[in-house]
Amino acid sequence: MKHFGFIAAVWMSIGLMSCSNQENNPVEEKSFADHFSGTVQNTRVNTAMAYIPGGEYKPFYGSDTSLVKVEPFLLDERPVTNGEYLDFVKSNPAWQKSNVKRIFADTAYLHNWSSDTTLPEGANADAPICNISWFAAKAYAESIGKRLPTLDEWEFVAMADATSPNARSKSEYSDRIIDLYLQKNRQFNPVKHSPPNYWGVYNMFDLIWEWTDDFNSILTTGDSRSGQYEDKSLFCAGGATSATDILNYAAFMRFALRTSLKADFTVANLGFRCARDTVVHLNK
Amino acid sequence: MNRFYFFLAAMFLLTSCEDKQKHPEPLPSDSIFNLSSQWKNQYGDSLYLKDLQGKTLVVVMIYTSCKTACPILVSKMKSIESKIAKKDKRDVSLVLVSIDPETDTPARLHEFAKTNQMSDPQWVFLTSNESSTQEFANVLSMKYKKISPIDFSHSNIISVFSPDGQLVSQEEGAIDVDKVVLTLHETVQKSK
Amino acid sequence: MRVKYLVLCASLSIALAITGCKTNTEQGKSSVSPVDMVASGEPEVAELTGAPKVPAPVGNRQPKKLIVNLVTTETEGIIADSIPYTFWTFNHTVPGSFIRIRVGDEVTLNLKNEASSVLPHNIDLHAVTGPGGGAAATSSVPGKETSFSFKAINPGLYVYHCAAPPVPMHIGNGMYGLILVEPEGGLPKVDREYYIMQGDFYTKASNIKKGLLEFDNDKAVAEKPDYVLFNGKKGSLLGANMIEAKVGETVRLFVGNGGPNLTSSFHVIGEIFDNVYLEGGSTISHNIQTTVVPAGGAVIVEFKCEVPGEYVLVDHALSRAFNKGAIGKLKVTGEANPKVFNAKTLSKH
Numbered sequence: 001m002k003h004f005g006f007i008a009a010v011w012m013s014i015g016l017m018s019c020s021n022q023e024n025n026p027v028e029e030k031s032f033a034d035h036f037s038g039t040v041q042n043t044r045v046n047t048a049m050a051y052i053p054g055g056e057y058k059p060f061y062g063s064d065t066s067l068v069k070v071e072p073f074l075l076d077e078r079p080v081t082n083g084e085y086l087d088f089v090k091s092n093p094a095w096q097k098s099n100v101k102r103i104f105a106d107t108a109y110l111h112n113w114s115s116d117t118t119l120p121e122g123a124n125a126d127a128p129i130c131n132i133s134w135f136a137a138k139a140y141a142e143s144i145g146k147r148l149p150t151l152d153e154w155e156f157v158a159m160a161d162a163t164s165p166n167a168r169s170k171s172e173y174s175d176r177i178i179d180l181y182l183q184k185n186r187q188f189n190p191v192k193h194s195p196p197n198y199w200g201v202y203n204m205f206d207l208i209w210e211w212t213d214d215f216n217s218i219l220t221t222g223d224s225r226s227g228q229y230e231d232k233s234l235f236c237a238g239g240a241t242s243a244t245d246i247l248n249y250a251a252f253m254r255f256a257l258r259t260s261l262k263a264d265f266t267v268a269n270l271g272f273r274c275a276r277d278t279v280v281h282l283n284k
Numbered sequence: 285m286n287r288f289y290f291f292l293a294a295m296f297l298l299t300s301c302e303d304k305q306k307h308p309e310p311l312p313s314d315s316i317f318n319l320s321s322q323w324k325n326q327y328g329d330s331l332y333l334k335d336l337q338g339k340t341l342v343v344v345m346i347y348t349s350c351k352t353a354c355p356i357l358v359s360k361m362k363s364i365e366s367k368i369a370k371k372d373k374r375d376v377s378l379v380l381v382s383i384d385p386e387t388d389t390p391a392r393l394h395e396f397a398k399t400n401q402m403s404d405p406q407w408v409f410l411t412s413n414e415s416s417t418q419e420f421a422n423v424l425s426m427k428y429k430k431i432s433p434i435d436f437s438h439s440n441i442i443s444v445f446s447p448d449g450q451l452v453s454q455e456e457g458a459i460d461v462d463k464v465v466l467t468l469h470e471t472v473q474k475s476k
Numbered sequence: 477m478r479v480k481y482l483v484l485c486a487s488l489s490i491a492l493a494i495t496g497c498k499t500n501t502e503q504g505k506s507s508v509s510p511v512d513m514v515a516s517g518e519p520e521v522a523e524l525t526g527a528p529k530v531p532a533p534v535g536n537r538q539p540k541k542l543i544v545n546l547v548t549t550e551t552e553g554i555i556a557d558s559i560p561y562t563f564w565t566f567n568h569t570v571p572g573s574f575i576r577i578r579v580g581d582e583v584t585l586n587l588k589n590e591a592s593s594v595l596p597h598n599i600d601l602h603a604v605t606g607p608g609g610g611a612a613a614t615s616s617v618p619g620k621e622t623s624f625s626f627k628a629i630n631p632g633l634y635v636y637h638c639a640a641p642p643v644p645m646h647i648g649n650g651m652y653g654l655i656l657v658e659p660e661g662g663l664p665k666v667d668r669e670y671y672i673m674q675g676d677f678y679t680k681a682s683n684i685k686k687g688l689l690e691f692d693n694d695k696a697v698a699e700k701p702d703y704v705l706f707n708g709k710k711g712s713l714l715g716a717n718m719i720e721a722k723v724g725e726t727v728r729l730f731v732g733n734g735g736p737n738l739t740s741s742f743h744v745i746g747e748i749f750d751n752v753y754l755e756g757g758s759t760i761s762h763n764i765q766t767t768v769v770p771a772g773g774a775v776i777v778e779f780k781c782e783v784p785g786e787y788v789l790v791d792h793a794l795s796r797a798f799n800k801g802a803i804g805k806l807k808v809t810g811e812a813n814p815k816v817f818n819a820k821t822l823s824k825h
């Protein structure tokens with residue numbers, strides 16, 4: 001517990017959270033979840049969040065070697081669970097597997113659930129939810145006044161091991177993660193079954209892959225060998241995308257996964273956790 | 285959704301005939317018209333994607349300050365437009381969606397359309413907010429990233445949608461205009 | 477104007493004639509360039525085989541439309557002496573299935589990543605002309621299938637492999653195989669054909685499961701393998717698994733090297749290769765003792781079996797054969813042939 005910078009228990013009023021935080025929008029901001037469900041309800045909004053103070057970090061894959069600034073934010077201390085997602089679909093029937101619009105989730109969406117509101121047989125309610133699309137994850141997050149973490153936010157937290165905020169230079173850091181990644185069927189374990197990292201965040205590597213808000217912002221293909229796009233006409237202001245840390249095989253794997261995803265994909269070992277800004281913007 | 289259905293049912297009871305005519309058939313589950321994001325066109329009118337329903341759509345995402353790939357995409361869109369058979373023209377909308385909503389205001393899009401001789405009614409320019417833009421890009425499986433205040437990296441995709449909003453085809457990278465035109469023609473014919 | 481036109485016509489026809497001749501001599505048969513060959517008929521599912529077997533030769537058939545179905549897996553298998561290792565595979569085997577097509581074939585390749593996989597996988601076929609050899613087009617997350625099509629325009633023996641990052645790890649775990657593109661009319665007929673693929677393996681004990689070995693990145697970077705193996709397993713071509721031929725028969729070996737790092741010096745002890753399709757291409761060299769198979773490359777060797785006995789297949793960088801497993805055997809049965817080889821033992825009587 002002493003490592004926690006700050007733990008925020010979130011009992012935020014939905015009223016506060018649904019306010020727009022964009023000022024220059026030509027169109028009024030509308031909550032994503034509102035698109036589907038009218039008033040979105042979720043009874044379990046009390047997942048503890050870890051305060052991440054942010055800072056500068058060197059992205060594993062970036063436009064160049066320059067540092068990226070990560071603003072302070074709050075991150076769920078663990079992934080969203082089966083039980084929580086069950087509550088969500090009970091309150092939001094549009095996201096039940098027989099109702100979900102195909103454009104928002106492929107046919108494997110919650111395919112293993114016994115019914116619209118019954119978890120898979122033998123499933124642990126405290127294991128992370130998988131087989132959900134990016135659209136679904138985003139709708140869930142918005143239903144409780146949160147959002148998905150950005151890729152940079154997620155990777156910033158992923159630099160930590162148990163004792164330091166940035167363990168990338170330790171040789172055992174990547175090896176340990178790869179050991180975890182190579183285990184099959186990890187996603188059936190309950191959340192928080194292993195110790196937290198420096199920030200008090202659990203299960204960054206040992207259960208599932210996780211959606212990030214801007215997973216589609218990686219312009220390399222799954223083929224990392226090309227390193228960079230020489231042909232600038234292919235991409236506006238296209239640029240170098242070579243890896244800055246070639247030995248970080250674990251990061252390579254995450255990027256390979258993200259570049260292979262589409263937003264409607266649902267995958268057996270892909271889930272998510274939520275994040276939130278530290279500052280809540282009110283309507284002017 | 286509950287509330288929406290309730291609303292629909294209420295409307296049905298109140299004005300059943302009129303409502304039926306407006307929405308003769310439910311949308312296909314994979315239609316882009318299921319997105320309920322709000323947009324503005326180059327004239328500043330607010331609209332939903334489903335307001336584009338009924339015409340075959342050619343869709344591309346660009347930003348107007350782009351100096352490299354977008355001008356090529358725009359010229360490809362114009363080339364597609366010029367090759368549409370005369371009898372098909374009124375059944376097609378060519379839609380350019382901005383990935384830079386902050387800069388691309390309706391006024392700017394209007395100016396851009398004028399400069400590029402894209403003022404005819406078949407040209408639709410759309411802008412929204414960041415979240416709706418990202419959602420739409422994800423529907424198109426389009427990758428993009430803001431890499432500086434004025435520049436974006438993005439994939440180059442031209443998509444064709446049926447009048448019901450179902451994806452018919454996508455061309456990515458070195459886009460073959462004639463292929464798009466052919467798909468477009470077939471889609472228009474099928475929907476007639 | 478007229479003169480210009482005539483000159484143009486003349487030069488065009490000369491150009492055409494030259495191209496025609498060139499194609500004729502190269503292909504030996506058709507004057508149609510592979511790009512323009514028509515693959516007719518309904519698509520058929522291609523026959524695929526696991527090593528050391530190969531599918532039936534293409535023979536004289538016309539170009540076809542073919543469907544190649546591959547599945548990527550992450551599964552435990554035996555690497556040596558009943559020691560388990562987590563292999564990543566195409567179609568459950570190391571090497572992956574042998575694909576056999578001809579020039580002009582149009583192939584639709586479907587790549588399905590098993591739902592139980594942890595990682596995304598893809599395929600880069602060296603026989604493909606196009607970006608990444610198909611890698612970007614086939615990047616598949618667990619449970620998903622991707623697809624692309626290509627036309628085979630260059631004959632030869634080619635490696636395919638997974639190119640998902642980190643590529644050396646995917647290859648190091650066994651994600652490679654061979655695709656043979658036969659020329660028009662097929663390769664000359666032989667009596668026996670076998671599929672052999674070498675790979676280097678870098679292992680360490682798994683922290684997760686006792687006794688299980690898994691990929692060791694440090695050893696891979698240092699290029700210090702624990703195992704150098706034919707067909708993904710120590711002894712895969714020994715004992716009951718020896719490949720076989722009879723005296724008088726001609727044997728053709730399709731030998732590939734997945735790597736990820738080592739170049740193989742492929743040699744059959746007691747045989748001389750009558751023909752070697754150098755690097756798997758169209759140049760045939762004769763009377764070769766040891767041939768190089770680069771990582772990510774392949775070679776076709778042919779020889780006639782004249783004398784019965786057991787012939788040892790090795791990577792002639794011999795520590796790999798003696799200490800790391802790069803060894804197999806060909807068993808040739810039949811009548812002794814003292815004219816060629818006579819093992820006289822001196823008698824003390």
